[in-house]
Amino acid sequence: MSSLGSVLALFGQAPTVEELQAQVSLDSQILTEQFYFFTVVIMWLIHVGFMAYETGAARRKNLMSTAMKNILTIAVVTPTFYYFGWYIYGCFQPGFPSVGPDSLDWHSGPEAFPGFCEATAPWSAAMGPNLQDHVSAVFFLAFLLFSWTTGSIMSGAVIERIRLSAYLLLTVLLGSAVWITDAAWGWSSGGWLVTKFGFHDAIASLVVHGVAGAFALGVLLNLGPRIGKFDMQGRARAFRPHNTHMTLMGLMLIFTGFYGFYAACLVIQSTISPGWLNIYLSPATLGAIAFTITVGFAGGFTGGWFASRGDPFWTLSGGLAGVISVSAGADIYHPSLSYILAFSGGILAVWAGTYIEKKLRVDDAVGAVAVHGVCGFYGVLLVGIFAGGYPTGINSVPVSFGGQLMGMLAFFPLAFLPGFGASWILKKLNLLRVPPEVELEGLDMAEFQQDFYPEFERVPETIVLPDGQEVEAAPVLFESFAEASNFTAGTAAGPRRSP
Amino acid sequence: MIDSFPFDEWTDDIAAYWTFGPENSTGTYILTVLGIILMVASLIAFVLLERRKLDAQAQLLRGGGILPPASPTAPGPGFAEPPLAGPSTDPGP
Numbered sequence: 001m002s003s004l005g006s007v008l009a010l011f012g013q014a015p016t017v018e019e020l021q022a023q024v025s026l027d028s029q030i031l032t033e034q035f036y037f038f039t040v041v042i043m044w045l046i047h048v049g050f051m052a053y054e055t056g057a058a059r060r061k062n063l064m065s066t067a068m069k070n071i072l073t074i075a076v077v078t079p080t081f082y083y084f085g086w087y088i089y090g091c092f093q094p095g096f097p098s099v100g101p102d103s104l105d106w107h108s109g110p111e112a113f114p115g116f117c118e119a120t121a122p123w124s125a126a127m128g129p130n131l132q133d134h135v136s137a138v139f140f141l142a143f144l145l146f147s148w149t150t151g152s153i154m155s156g157a158v159i160e161r162i163r164l165s166a167y168l169l170l171t172v173l174l175g176s177a178v179w180i181t182d183a184a185w186g187w188s189s190g191g192w193l194v195t196k197f198g199f200h201d202a203i204a205s206l207v208v209h210g211v212a213g214a215f216a217l218g219v220l221l222n223l224g225p226r227i228g229k230f231d232m233q234g235r236a237r238a239f240r241p242h243n244t245h246m247t248l249m250g251l252m253l254i255f256t257g258f259y260g261f262y263a264a265c266l267v268i269q270s271t272i273s274p275g276w277l278n279i280y281l282s283p284a285t286l287g288a289i290a291f292t293i294t295v296g297f298a299g300g301f302t303g304g305w306f307a308s309r310g311d312p313f314w315t316l317s318g319g320l321a322g323v324i325s326v327s328a329g330a331d332i333y334h335p336s337l338s339y340i341l342a343f344s345g346g347i348l349a350v351w352a353g354t355y356i357e358k359k360l361r362v363d364d365a366v367g368a369v370a371v372h373g374v375c376g377f378y379g380v381l382l383v384g385i386f387a388g389g390y391p392t393g394i395n396s397v398p399v400s401f402g403g404q405l406m407g408m409l410a411f412f413p414l415a416f417l418p419g420f421g422a423s424w425i426l427k428k429l430n431l432l433r434v435p436p437e438v439e440l441e442g443l444d445m446a447e448f449q450q451d452f453y454p455e456f457e458r459v460p461e462t463i464v465l466p467d468g469q470e471v472e473a474a475p476v477l478f479e480s481f482a483e484a485s486n487f488t489a490g491t492a493a494g495p496r497r498s499p
Numbered sequence: 500m501i502d503s504f505p506f507d508e509w510t511d512d513i514a515a516y517w518t519f520g521p522e523n524s525t526g527t528y529i530l531t532v533l534g535i536i537l538m539v540a541s542l543i544a545f546v547l548l549e550r551r552k553l554d555a556q557a558q559l560l561r562g563g564g565i566l567p568p569a570s571p572t573a574p575g576p577g578f579a580e581p582p583l584a585g586p587s588t589d590p591g592p
Contacts, residue, residue, distance in 0.1 A: 076545075079538040083531070122534075123527045163553065165546040172542065431546060435557035446556035447549070 010062030028270045029134040029166045034076040042260025043145040045253045047074070050152035053250025054159055057245040057366055061442025062160045063242065063452045069159070069167050070393035073151040076168045077175040083122050085176035086140055095192035143183075146208055147175040149261070153212035154419075156366035158219060161226050161439050162238075166432045170422055174215045178418050182207050182411050187400045189281045189394055198397035199407040200390065202278045203265045203289060205328035205379030206407060209321050210417040213373020217362070218419030222427045225363030225440055228463075228477040236357050244312065251316040255297060258323060262289050262330065280393040284331040292330035296323035296342040297383070302345025315352070317367055318346030321375040328379040329387045341382055341460065345375045346354075377412070380404050436481050439476040 015023075058066040077085075119126035119136055123442055126136035151171035158167060186193040187207040193199035201207050230236055240248050254455040267277040271389035278284040304318015325345025326338045333341070356362050364370070384404030392399055418497045426432040433439075438446045445451070451458060463474040 072545075076538075076542065079534065083538060123533050163549055165549040169542065309554050386501050431550070434553055437557045437560040438553055441560060443554075446553050 024271060028389040032268050033134040033138050036142050036264060038134070039260040040138065040141045040145055041262035043142075043149075043257050043264065045151055045258030046145070046149055046261060049250045049253030049255075049257060050156065051250065052246050052253060054156045054247075054366060056246030056250060057156070057241045058159050059239060059442070060242040060442055060453060060458070062452075063444060065164060065443035065447050066159045068447070069155045069164060070152055072164070072168055073148055073155065073171050073175070075189075075360070076172050077142060077147050077151055079376040080172045080176035081144050082127070082140075085147060086120045086127075086143065087117075087185045088177065088180045089120070089143065089188065091117040092181060092185075093188050093190040093192065095185055131296055142182070145264070146183075146261070147179065150179045150208055150212040150215075153209065153368050153372045154216040154219065157216040157364045157368040158223055159365045160443065161433055162219075162223055162415045163431060163434055166423075166426050169426065170215075170219060170250045170419070172357075173418055173422050174212060174415075178215060179208060179211050180414055182211050182414055185410065186407050187279050189279070193403070193407050194393045194412065195395050195397065197403035197406045198299040198364070198392045199403050200280070200383050200387065200392045200399045201328040201380050201407065202280070202284070202331040203292075203327035205324055205326075205378045206411055208376070209324045209327070209372040209410075210376025210380065211378055211411055213369045213371075214412050215413035216364070217369045217373060217422040218416045218421075220362050220364055220369070221420060223432060225361070226365070226438060226483045228473065229363045230361055232480065234485055236359060236361070236363075241313075248312060248316055251320065255319065257267050258293060259290065260426055262293050262327075265289070278331045282331075282392060288332075289330045291335050291491075292326055292333055292338045293323055293340045295335045296330075296345075298322075299342030300325070300346035300349075303343040303348075304350055305346075307347040307350035314350050314367075317353075317371050318349055321371045322346045322351030323332055323373060324375040325379045325382065329383040332387055332390055337386060341386070345378060349375055364492035380408055410429045436478060440478055 014366050022485045047070060053069050055067045056065050118124060120140075121127070126133050127140065128137075130136075147315065151174055154171060155167060155176060180390060183191075183204075186199045187204060188194065191199070210409040226239070228237060229239070263286060265279055266286060266289065267281065269275060269277060274283050274285060276284045276286055300319040300322015300463065301315055302318075303322060305315040307318065308314035320341030322345045325348070326333060326342050330338070349367065349371045352374040353364070353367040356367075356369055357363055362369070381404060383399060384401035387399050388401060391397070397403075410494045423432055432444070433444060463476055464470050465476070
């Protein structure tokens with residue numbers, strides 16, 4: 001009898017136990033399907049938010065080039081994640097290849113999900129319309145949205161001077177290879193960091209945020225600062241966002257989407273008490289993580305406000321930093337602990353952002369390395385301190401400071417080196433950065449041949465020289481750039497550097 | 500009666516259907532390869548098309564003298580960029 005028949009039978013004759021079990025099983029699968037579907041819908045807001053956030057932070061001459069990065073992230077990460085990213089997660093959880101008779105053990109699915117590895121291949125039945133499988137497709141989509149997020153984290157840091165195509169290549173590497181490898185290792189039930197070291201990063205402080213931040217740092221070191229970001233004495237100059245309201249609204253949208261992100265990090269299994277599991281298949285509740293994220297925002301906003309002395313941008317970024325700082329232990333932290341730790345995370349982000357910009361002289365346009373990178377690693381470290389002994393995963397391996405440190409030591413090079421290496425190669429091929437003339441004029445005119453506020457006259461940027469004269473900024477900055485970088489204009493083949 | 504619909508039969512028929520055949524079939528592999536070709540080609544095209552645009556614009560700017568040597572101009576309605584002003588990255592001393 002069909003499931004529909006079993007429902008109708010309720011009005012006629014009493015159903016058998018088997019019929020009820022089949023109905024409950026089907027309902028549970030559909031509940032899971034709906035749950036992940038709606039988390040995906042909510043997580044779209046993260047990308048709406050990143051687009052608004054970064055576009056607002058950009059100057060008027062770089063609006064659409066900034067927004068287009070966020071949009072095309074979806075265009076390139078989706079197919080690449082489908083064709084090989086998901087397979088990495090499904091099949092590479094044991095880690096690096098070992099030597100000996102079991103040398104192929106690194107390529108296998110988790111014990112808890114027999115057949116999962118095979119199901120992640122793009123040609124498998126689980127990756128298409130399949131009436132027997134309600135869950136695989138939506139579970140894949142939730143991970144896909146995480147992948148977009150890693151790309152969007154990087155995109156804000158590199159705005160206003162990176163080539164769109166360079167960003168897209170880098171975001172493919174980050175979103176469809178780097179982050180998903182670390183997720184396989186430390187954010188799965190079968191990952192070697194989990195099964196051997198009890199690594200615990202429940203809501204992805206490090207595996208999403210920290211890794212994206214470390215990757216972005218590697219890219220920024222090769223990309224260099226925007227022209228004019230630092231004066232001749234090396235002091236940082238703050239570029240005025242063209243629309244601060246849009247930036248703040250974008251952050252609020254990101255926060256809204258984070259509720260979907262947090263929820264999607266859990267596994268729902270309504271037929272087994274307590275109904276929810278974290279990504280390591282340890283029991284959890286949706287209420288606990290929702291509590292943590294809300295209290296985390298409160299603590300982070302507060303920390304960011306005081307550390308920045310009320311700066312709006314850093315107050316909201318502090319909220320994000322606060323949540324990221326408590327995400328790793330969001331399934332087990334007491335709300336008061338989350339509040340206190342998030343407060344410290346908000347402060348840490350401001351301090352780290354200031355240090356990165358003023359001491360290291362790295363031009364991170366939106367503070368992504370500080371907020372996501374530094375606080376992502378910080379969040380994992382906090383779990384080692386405040387949640388030591390918690391039995392993680394199906395093997396109940398206790399959380400330890402050493403295990404968390406092992407994860408950090410594994411993931412920093414895993415993220416930083418590909419970001420640095422790939423951007424170095426693009427730089428050598430002259431494919432990383434736009435020509436300086438284009439950067440000074442604005443990327444929108446080169447990429448799209450139009451101004452995206454056509455009804456408003458474009459006012460040239462000016463700069464005040466040491467003698468007090470106010471002059472047009474572009475020629476001064478171009479001369480300074482040419483002098484500092486030994487740059488000479490090239491031919492139609494592109495700029496070249498003088499010998 | 501809705502319960503008389505042959506739902507189970509439909510389910511079996513539909514479950515057996517797969518675009519270009521069941522999983523792991525030649526047709527599915529061909530579709531996968533075609534998709535990967537499109538993916539790689541689009542990535543290459545993004546690079547080439549943008550390089551062409553940027554080179555053309557840079558050449559235009561150089562040739563048109565749009566970036567002349569610095570010279571004093573009368574203060575206009577625009578804003579000067581002070582060394583450390585702005586809301587974004589300076590939390591203060």
